[in-house]
Structures are given as structure tokens and as C-alpha cells.
Amino acid sequence: MTLLPLPIHTMAKSPPFLSLQILTTFLTFFYLFHPSMPKTVETKALLEFKNQLQDPLNYLDSWKDSESPCHFTGVSCDLNTGQVTEISLDNKSLSGVLSPSISLLQSLTSLVLPSNLISGKIPVQLGNCTNLKVLNLTGNQMSGSLPDLSSLTNLEILDLSENYFVGGFPTWVASLNGLISLGLGQNDYEEGEIPESLGNLKNLTWIFLGGSNLRGEIPESIFELTALQTLDISGNQISGNFPKSISKLQNLIKIELFQNNLTGELPRELADLTLLQEIDISSNQMFGNLPPEVGNLKNLTVFQLYKNNFSGELPPGFGDLHHLKSFSIYRNSFSGEFIENFGRFSPLNLIDISENKFSGGFPKFLCENGNLQYLLALDNNFSGELADNYAKCKSLERLRINQNHLSGKISDGLWALPNAKLMDLSDNEFTGGISPQIGSSIGLDELILGNNKFSGELPLEIGKLTQLERLQLSNNNFSGRIPSEIGNLKQLSSLHLEANSFTGPIPIDLGQCDRLVDLNLALNSLSGNIPNTISQMSSLNSLNLSGNELKGSIPKNLQKLKVSSIDLSKNQLSGRVPLFLLTMGGDKAFLGNKGLCIDESSSSEVNSGLAICSRQHFNQRFTGNKLVMFCIILSGLVVILGCLLLVSYWNFKFGESDMENNIKWGTETDPRWKIESFHPMEFNADEICNLDEDNLIGCGGTGKVYRLDLKKDVGTVAVKQLWTGNGVKVSPTEIEILGKIRHKNVLKLYASLTKGGSSFLVFEYMANGNLFEALHREIKGGQLELDWFQRYRIALGAAKGLAYLHHDCFPPIIHRDVKSTNILLDDDYEPKIADFGVAKVAEESPEGSEASCFAGTHGYIAPELAYSLKVSEKSDVYSFGVVLLELVTGRRPIEDEYGEGKDMVYWFSTDLYDHKNALKVLDPKVVSDLVQDDMIKVLKVATLCTTKLPNLRPTMKDVVKMLVDAEPYTFRSPGSTETNGKAFL
The missing domain is CATH 1.20.5 (Single alpha-helices involved in coiled-coils or other helix-helix interfaces)
Structure with missing residues (x-):
């Protein structure tokens, strides 16, 4: 109510009314200013707000009923009224939902909750907080359609970016004329154009609409926002030529238009933006020469236009810039000699000019000011020597100048860069040796020198590079002994020394590199025996010692290794070849060793061109x-x-x-067979075990699989004959566990048969083979066998099968070899997890179980298994993430395009900096407007599953939930509520 002062004459003539007036004034004062009244309302509102949140860091412990809201952490009040005006809880790991009770804080002017894990919808009641000037909910997990908040007419800052909001683009923001800052990007709105009405927001200085499913051209009204300093519409489907009208925005400091469909040439008018500091128009379809005037933008600090079709020479003005820090133009067709003075006057920190056609001498002054950290110039036509002044570039962390025509010796100082992490000089014509000063580069992760003319002995100081993970020296002229100090490189996962002139024995100390995954010493002149210590490399997946002068027998303990590739050919080895190694490598891996032979019993298992040991020994002993x-x-x-x-x-x-x-058993069986049956079924042991090679349908690391049509109308089954040898036997405990598994997405084990060293497993037969085959099979017309809907169904079913193994079996079962070839498909393409040959029962330990041997397949192996035998369910999650990438991209886990030693996860994580570019990796043979968004959702699940750190990966239960949310729209029943599919991120 409003109290007005009464005239003096009225007060004098009306004592009763005066008393009433005084009483009313007192009551109003009491209501407005008594400390308990508003505090009670606002305290209850804030406590309800707190109750809807999870607070793992206990940041809200001070929010108690006994305290004034003004004493709550993160809460500010008006000094005069005591009412709450601000809530600021930035990056406090809060989860839960936003309570509607916030609307009771009528004096609230600022609600700032960025970088948390808050989910759910924005409550409609928030529109009642009409005094709000700042609303910042960016970087959460909120979803649903945005409510109409046009009633918040006092808003100056609105940032709802980086959530999972759906529905139409919120056009109501155009009525908030007071907005200075607007962030709506990185959400999942329906596809649409940028509203013309946004041109009404004349006060805007910052607008972020990146990753908002926007298409079409930028409306001309946007170029009337003359106060604009930052324009970010990146990661959309914006088309048309680069707008010349952008020159109207004279206050622009930053332009972000990368990852769109812009075409045409870069207009000269861009040079009119004299305040411009940053521009990124990368990953578009632009072409032509750069206008010379662009080199005169004196305030430039960031210039990026990689992944376009630009050509010609660079504007010489770039060499005179004084503020340039980042310059990235890779994957274009720029040519000619590079600007001589580039970097001479600027604090250059990053330069990437890779994959162009630059020629002539390599630029000398890129590190003139001592700030350069990243120098990437691979795949050009540079020639001549590398300037000695780079030896003084102590700041350099990544140096990649491979695939050029550079020559000459590398100065000692360059080998000794103290902060270097990656040095790739491969595929050039460098000469000379590696300086002993390399011992100073103690932070080096990768040293790649392959395909040059380097020579001399490896310095012993190379053993000081204790952080080294990859050492690639192949195809050079290195000589002398391999230094035993390499055994100090405990982080080493890849060692390639092939095609050199190394002599002497393989150092015993190499066995200390127990994280080695890939070892190649082929095509040298190494002598002596194969050291037994190689068997200590429990992570080894590929071993190549071919083309040397190695003698003696193959160490028996190499059978401990679970390699997927081995080559010992063209040496002077003798003695028996272990069957398991022969099975893994084939006879070609052992040819060219005149003294090697195999047992006669082994010759029936493997088609080999090697001699039979028993026949030779018989002739020698008894003739x-x-x-x-x-x-x-x-x-x-x-x-x-x-x-x-x-x-x-x-x-x-x-x-x-x-x-x-x-x-x-329902039949007369050979009593010498030990048979365990897990499902009702009649069969004869002899029928199971007399397998015809014509019915062979598969061969893997644990055995061969045959198709078998049983008699007595039982039907068709699959029989796996396990390889002989202790390394591939399935223990009785594991057989018992597998026999108890009952899930429609796990392959059914009917029975096991064992006798002596022979073991057979009888499984249900899967008519459509495995997922890998189905992904790459074509049916009539060149159409792939599996469309997206079938792929999604397979992904969800396989996830449910793995979730059952991890969460519903006691103890949990870790598969350890999840891959597309181990996901089988029945007549209806229902997936079933198969091949438990290396499965392990999980131990009750948060750190996982210690595996007795390395298991898995290259391309699917979780990164932590390169340095540890501790296996957990999260290792399976990583492998399943790779399968999801296969389903979404249609690619194979290992392809030449990814680069030597690289896999699909590496390619995806490095080639695609964020999800804005995800459309480019979707399998073009199945993607369409109907399923594009659904495929993106599954791609995001794959990204989470293949996170490098195991503890950041979801559980398989979580994966199932996420895939359910990613269900294609066509699968949903009529009337069901559409989910956004990304609330999990």
C-alpha cells in the first residue's frame, strides 16, 4: 500500500484518523523492515533452491535456516533493504535442477550459474524476476525448449549457451532491447535461419550463435548492429559468399565464422575493420587469393583460415605485423616462397602452414621474439637447410617440419630444446647424427626422424629421455649397437629402428620397456639370440625382427605375449616354432630361417611351408x-x-x-569326452568334434569356428575348436560362468566338450555373421547392408549385453576384446556379444583386476592398457566406443589415412576439434536429413566412451541410457515425448 502524508489541518481536526494513520504506518514499517519477515520468504526460497541441487563440494553448507540469506556463500544482498540481489555460483560442480522458487526473489538482479552440471528445464516462473539484468546459465546440461522470457525487459546479459536446449530458435530475445551481451550458441535447436529481428538489438556488443543449427545467409540486419565487437556464428551451416557488408561493423574486434559453408573469395572490404584483432573463417569452402589489404590489419593477433581452398601467395604485409600471436592456414593451396620477415616483429606463439605448396628456403624468423611454442610446417616443398637460430628457440614445444625437402645437419642446440615435446623431422633429406645434447630434451614425448639420411651411432644420452613414448628412426643410415640405455625409456610404447645398419645383439635391457606396444627392428644386421626379456613386454602387440642375422631358437616364453602381428622371417633361427606364434603370424612370419621347423601335429592345424621337426629328427636318430x-x-x-x-x-x-x-545326454557318447551342457539339447560328441574344413566360418586368436548342421532336427550351431596350448584354454570356472549367462544380447553357450588337450565350445549359430562384415557388405545397387536404424538397434543391443556382463553378473565379467568382429548378428540382425576367450572375472577392487596377459585388438585397446595390466569395465567401455565410431562413420578402426601407428580415435579427436565439425564424419552412405541428428547423438556417446582417462568414461549402464535417449525419431511410438538425447553430457 502507499501512504500519503495528510494535510496538517486534516490531522488537527481528526484525532481518530490520526491514530489509524500512525498505526498503519507502524505496521507497514514493521512489515517492510522487520528482519524476520522478508528473510523468511527469501530463506525458504533459497533453501528450496538448494534442495533441488546436489553439492559434492559442500559449497552450500552455509545455506541454513538459522542464517540470514545475506550470509549465504555466493549470495549478495541490497545494503538498504536486506533483500537478495545476486546469486553467483560459478563452476561449483553443482548438479540437479533449477527450482522455480527462485522466482520469489523479487529483487534479484543477477543469476550467475555457469560451468556446472545443472540439468532439466528453465522454469517458466523465472520470467517473474523482472528485475534481472544478468542471466548466465552457460555450460550446464539443461534441456527442453526455452520458455518465453521476453518479460525480462531489464536484461543486459543473457547467456544460455553450451546446453542442450531444443525446439525452435528463441526469437523472443529480439524484444529485449537492452541486451548488451547475447549467448545462445551450442544448443540443439531445430534447423532454421537467423531471425532478421535480431537487428533490433542495437546495443549488442557481443553475440554468440555458434553451433545452433543455423542455415542460410547472414541477414543484412545483423550488419546494422554497429556497436558489435564480437560476432560468433561458427559451427553452423551458413552459406553464401563472405558478406562484404561486414565492413559496416567498424567496432568489430573478433570474427568467428569457422565451420560453415561459406564460399567465394575473401572481400577487400574486410580490411576496413581497422580494430580487428581476431578472425577465424576456417573449415569453409572459400577460395581465391587473399586481398593484399588484409595484410595491413595492424591489430591482428589471431588469423585462421585453415581447411579452405585459398591459393596464391600470402600478402607481404603479414611480415610487418607487430601483434600477431597465432597464424593457422593449413590445408589450403598457398604457394610461392614464404614471407621472409614473417614473425620478425611479432610475439608469434603458434604457426601452422602445413599441407600447402610453399617452396624455397624455410622462414628464418618465426621464433625471433622467443615466444614460439608450436611450429607446424609439414607437407610443403621447402628446401635448403634449417636456420641455426632455431637452436635458440627455447620456448618450442612442437616442431613438425616433416614431408619437405629440407637437408643439411641439425645444429646441436636444436637437439637440446628444453621444452620440446614433439620433434618430427621425418621424410626429408637431413644428414649428420643425433647430438649427445639430446639428453637435455628431457620432456620429449615423440622423436620422429624416419626416412632421412641421418647416420652415426645413437648417443647413450638418448636414455635420459624418460618421458619418450615414441621413437621412430626407420629408414636412415644409423649404425653401431643399439644402446642398452634405451631400457631406461619406461614410457616407450612405439620403437621403430628398422631399415638402418645397426649391428650387435638386441640389448637385454630392452625388456625393461614393459609398455612397448609396437617394436620393429627389421632390416638391420643384428646378431645373437632373441633375448628372453622380450617376453617381459606384457603390452606388446606387434613384433618385427625380420631381415637380421639372429641365431638360436625362438624363446619359449614368447608365448606369454599376446601379439596380433609377429615377423621373425629372414634370419638364421633354428629349432621348433611354437604353435601359438605360428597361428598368430602364419608361416610367412618364419620363412627364410633354414633351421626352423614345426611339429607334425602342428602341420594339421596350420597350413605351413616349414619343415616337419619329427621327420628330420627321426631320420637323424635312427638311420x-x-x-x-x-x-x-x-x-x-x-x-x-x-x-x-x-x-x-x-x-x-x-x-x-x-x-x-x-x-x-540323449545319445551314446564317448565316455572319454567330458561334456558340460548348459541348455537342453541332444547331440553326439563325435558329431560335434568331427568338423569339416569346408564349413570353416571364422578364425581368431582363441580358435577356429565352424558351422555345423546337427542331426535329429536340432538345427544349426556354431562350434569353436580352441587352439591347443595353455595360453588359450578357458578355465572351468570361466566355462561355468559363461554357461550361466542368460541375456538375449550375449551369445548362448550350449555346451563344452573337452578331452585331453582338445576343447570345443558349442554356441548358437548367427546367420548374418559379425558386425564388421555387415558394416562393409553391399547389397544390390551398391547400397550398404545396414542402414542407420539397423545400426542404432545393433548399438543399443550390444550395449545392453555388455551392461549385463558388467552390472548384472556376479562377479562382473570383463570381456577384454570388444570389437565389431565379436558382435554377431542373427537372422533379424539382433546383436550378441561373443568370443569370451580372454574374458576375465572382475575383482572387487576400485582399481580393477590385474590381468595375467595383454589382451585386445589394435584399434580397440584402451590407452591405459599400453602401460598397465590393470583391467576394468572401463576398458570395455573404451572398446565399445570404438565400435560406436565404426557404426557412425562407416570407417575401420585402422586405416592408412589416420597416419602410421594411429587409429580412428586419434583421427577423430585430432581432426575434429569439437562437435561442430561432426557432420563431416558421418557415413555418407547412410546419413540423411532424417537421421543426421540421431547419428550426432550416438557420435557424442562414442566420444564419451573413448575419453582417455578411464574414470571419465561412463559405465555401460549409463551408455545404455544415453543410447535410449538417442533413439531415432522414426523408432518412437506415436504420442511419445521426444527426448533431446544429450542430457547426459
């Missing part, structure tokens, strides 16, 4: 001693006759009992 031969044969006949008599007696004595035992 000269007929008497001994006769005695042995006679003794053998006596023993055989005795055994036959004993067996006959045994059968006569116990035959009736055996028959009774066989009846329970």
Missing part, C-alpha cells in the same frame, strides 16, 4: 642304428597290446555303468 630302432618298435608294440587288453577288460567291467551315464 644308423637299426637294432635300437627294432627294440623301440618292439617295445612299443608290447605296450600297445597291453593297453588294448586293459581297455577291453575295462569296457567289459564298466560298460553298463558308462551306458547309463550316456543316456542322460
